[in-house]
Amino acid sequence: MADSKTDTPLPPPTHAQSIASPINLVLFALLLTLVYLRLRPKPPPTLSRAPPPIVFRTFTPPMLKPYNGENNMPVYLAVNGKVFDVSNGRNFYGPGGPYENFAGRDASRGLACGSFDEDMLTKDLEGPLDDLKGLGGEEWEAMRGWEERFQEKYLVVGKLVAVGDPEASKEG
Amino acid sequence: MAEGSSLLQQLDAGLEQLFAGWSIYTTLLCLGLVTYLLYPVFFTRDPDTHPLLLARQCSPSYVRQPGESAVYRSLETPLSYPLKSGLNVKEPGAPRWAAGKDGDLRDVWKKALRGPIDDEGKPAGEPGKIYTVLGSEGVTEHRLSDVTKEINAVGEYLVQHGAKRVAIHVPNSIEFLVTLFAASFYSFVPVIVLQEQSSEALSDVLKTTHADTLITAAGSVSLQALLEQHPGLKQVIWVVERTSRHMDWNEVPEGVGGKAEIAVWHDIIEERKSLAPTGLPTYNVEKPPPNVFAVSQGALTKGYQVGEFTQHNIVAAIAAQLSVLPRPHRINSSDMLLSLAPLSSSYPLTIALAALYSNASLALTSVSGEKVPYDAAFRRVKPTIVIAAPSTIREACKTFREQPRGMLQKYAIWQQTKSLAEGIMPKLSSEHPRPRLIYTFESSDNRADPLTLAELEDLRLLTGARTAYAFTDAKVAGAIAQTSIYDYRRSEDGEQAAFGGPLSSVEFKLVDENGHKNSDEKALGKLVVTGPAVVGGETKVDRFMTVTDFNTLAYA
CATH class of the missing domain: 1.20.5 (Single alpha-helices involved in coiled-coils or other helix-helix interfaces)
Incomplete structure (x- = not known):
């Protein structure tokens, strides 16, 4: 072998x-x-930071004016003293939308009367707020309805006071 | 073309050469490779919860007030939903959609006594039991129906003797529970006083809370000193240990005589047990039982803090504790809870009541407090749920870390740590009694360092139990916030553990104070808690706190 x-x-x-x-x-x-x-150790999944919460502010009509959706600004409007962020409904309330007149303005009277006309808005931004006198019961009802709907759908980001109000001066 | 084909040819030749080396070892390697690739398909478990749920543990509001942070809410009760206010108590057999009542402590006992029931209202098992662990003597078992008799006996006695405010100054014991429930059924105010108070502190507490009756361990306080300090004390009931019952405890010491009536707990029970009704006493469902005073020790505050909890506060806290546990980990009738922390603190008490409400059994041991070793929980009983002070946990973790280990044990620990990092609770060997849930809590006025993430991880490796680490305050029933029992993450050594998101019975925000300011980048300030579990609806906790990137509450 x-x-x-x-x-x-x-x-x-x-x-x-x-x-x-x-x-x-x-x-x-x-x-x-x-x-x-x-x-190999894997890092836990992380989420990107959530957008910071919006700070509640006290607006006067001139301060509210720029929030009309133009120049990338959010769309705000005021109803009965409450300022709503309606940016999610930009198609309606933003530039070119059917309600665009209300953007950055006090929309109380317009919504109450169901009219989008320019003359529903307070002309003098420096003047006192619309006291909503002369509205009928039905029109009040309509405005309350809008207010409730807005509260369900949108965020209240501030309140509206007249220029010269002591609360407005606090804001600085 | 020729070049291309030559390249291909070269490649072909190379491959051929490579595969020419195929041998039995190659086959083995291939097999190994395939097995390694395939085994996770069959043996990997999913993480216990979705990782993104741990990345955001509560929901902040979208709008914040100037000078304040957003309002933080539990994921169970997002904004625009009502906070949890009660137990949603329904009569057995009530339709599924019927709205339940918030309930009160009497409903907790009623449900515990009735035992577990199925969907149709039929009994589905035995009611829980209460066990008393007596050091060397062993374990005594109490049936809840017998305890109900004691509730009736003590309740009737106290009502007949005109007790309005009864201070409970006993360790975790059957007497504690009996008095607490008797107070609800017989409408007197229980004042729960933390043990280990000095005579002066105790009399001070009794004075501030206007207690007229004191239930305490025989000989634990000097009656004479107490009566001198607080003449309003009308009667004292001694709880006498079995071994000292031969002595005459009814005797009133010289010089104090006549002022206060003295009675002995076991005599009251003996005398009345045969007469006392076995069932629940009749009570007015509409009239809520009186509030519960809880006196807690505070390192920061002067001596102690008194929280006056309404029944609503308590049931809201219990309900939140019940619902915060994910469905597979809910407390059920097969559980046994043991608290190494005094039940006179609102957090352990809330968990214990939640366990009673879930028909679990309770084990009571009189050794409780900050210095109790973790192993004390497993003397003669095998609890599945343990409540312990953070100092107990810290000590246990220290011993665990310093334990000498062989290579195999080290490998096992490494494997388990890896599993935890992947979000999976490892299964540990069952040679030791293993609880499945451990509760521990940090009180707002305790300045000790909070537990670190590393310590909480050691606790999981040591016990194999899921852990809830809570943040409590004397003015909030139960806890303010509590870690998710699925959150096993840790980042670096020494990093303090956060307290998780708020429970569903409260919401909180942080308010600016003393240069601690909220900004768009960071929530920072004093903690303000509101909700049904908060005494008076709102309280400000004297601590600067912040909210982490995972939306969990932490010390600033």
């Missing part, structure tokens, strides 16, 4: 290098990479 072994040619290289053959090395490296990938 021993003689015959010396006679046979050398085994092919594949047999000799069976454990450290290139393919084994490749597979072994692959395995190591997988182990690393799996055991």
Whole structure:
């Protein structure tokens, strides 16, 4: 037997290098990479920061005016002394919408009377607020209805006071 | 073209050469690789909760007042929903959609006594039991119907003897629970006083709360000193340990005689037990039971703080504790709760009442407080829910960390830590009794360092239990905020643990004070808590706090 072994040619290289053959090395490296990938500590998922809450403010009519949706401003409107952020309803209340006259203004009388006309708005922004005199019972009802709907749908981000009101001066 | 084909040929030859090296080892490696790729498909568990739920643990309001932060609410009760106000108690068999009552403490006992019922109102198991762990003597088991008899006996006795305000100054014991429930059924005011008060402090507390009756452990206070300080005390009931019952405790010491009536608890029970009704006493459902005074020790405040909780405060807190647990982890009739913290603190009491309401069993041990070792919870009983002070937890974690470990144990710990980081609670071996829930709490007027995230993680590795870490205040029933039991995350060593989001019975905001200001970037200021669980509806907690990026409450 021993003689015959010396006679046979050398085994092919594949047999000799069976454990450290290139393919084994490749597979072994692959395995190591997988182990690393799996055991590597993963950071927990994080959410991007939520937008900060809007600060409740006291508005006077001139302060409210710029919030009409133009120049990337949010759309605010006031009903019965409450200022609503109606930016989500930009299509209605923003520029080009059917209610665009109300954007940045006191919309109480207009909503009460169901009219979008310019003359429903308080002309003198520096003057006192619309005291809503001369509204009938039905019109009050209509305005309250709008106020309630707004409260369900939109955020109250401030309140409206006349220029010169002591509360307005606090705001600075 | 020729070049391309030669490149391909080279590649082909290379591959052939590569595969020529295929051997038995290659096959084994391939098998290993495939197994490694496939095993997570079959054996990986999903995280216990969705990671994004941990990334935002409560909901802030969209608008904030100037000088204040947003108002933070539990995810259970978002803005524009009413906060949780009560237990939603319904008579058995009531239609599913019928609105329930908020209830009061009497409903808690009633439900505990009735035992678990199924959807149709039929009994679905035994009522829970109350166990008293008596150091060397073993464990005494009390059936709730027997405890009801004691409630009736003590209630009738106290009413007959004109008790209006009864101070309870006993450790966690059956006497404590009996007096508390007797107060609700027989309409007197319980004043729960933390144990370990000095005689002066105790008499001071009795004076401020106008207590006329004191129930306390025999010989624990000097009667003479007490009566000198607080002459308004009309009667004292001694709770006598079994081993000292041969002595005559009815004797009034010289010089004090005549002023106060002395009685002994076990005599009252013995005398009246046979006469006392076994069922619940009749009571006026419409008339809510009196308020509950809880006197807590405060390191910051002068000696102690008194919280006068209405029944509404208490049931709102219980309801919030019941609903904050995710459905698979709700307290049920197979649970046993043991508190290593005194039940005279409102947080452990709320959890214990929630357990009673869920028909769980209670184990009572008189060893309680800050210095009690964690192992004390498992003497002779196997509780599934444990309440412990943070100092108890800290001590247990320290011992755990310093324990010597072999390679295998180290590997196991490493595996478990990894699992926790992935949001999965590892299953630990069951050689030790393992609770499934651990409650611990930080009081607002305790200036000790809060537990760190590392300590809470050690606690999970040590016990295998999910943990709730709460922030409490003397003026809020139960807790203000409490960590999610699914939040196993930790970032760096030493980082203080946050207290999670608010419970559904309260909402909170932070208000500017002393240069601590809220901004768009950060909520920072004194904590103001409002809601049904708050004494008087609103309270300001004397601590500067902040809200983390995960919307959890933390010390500033």
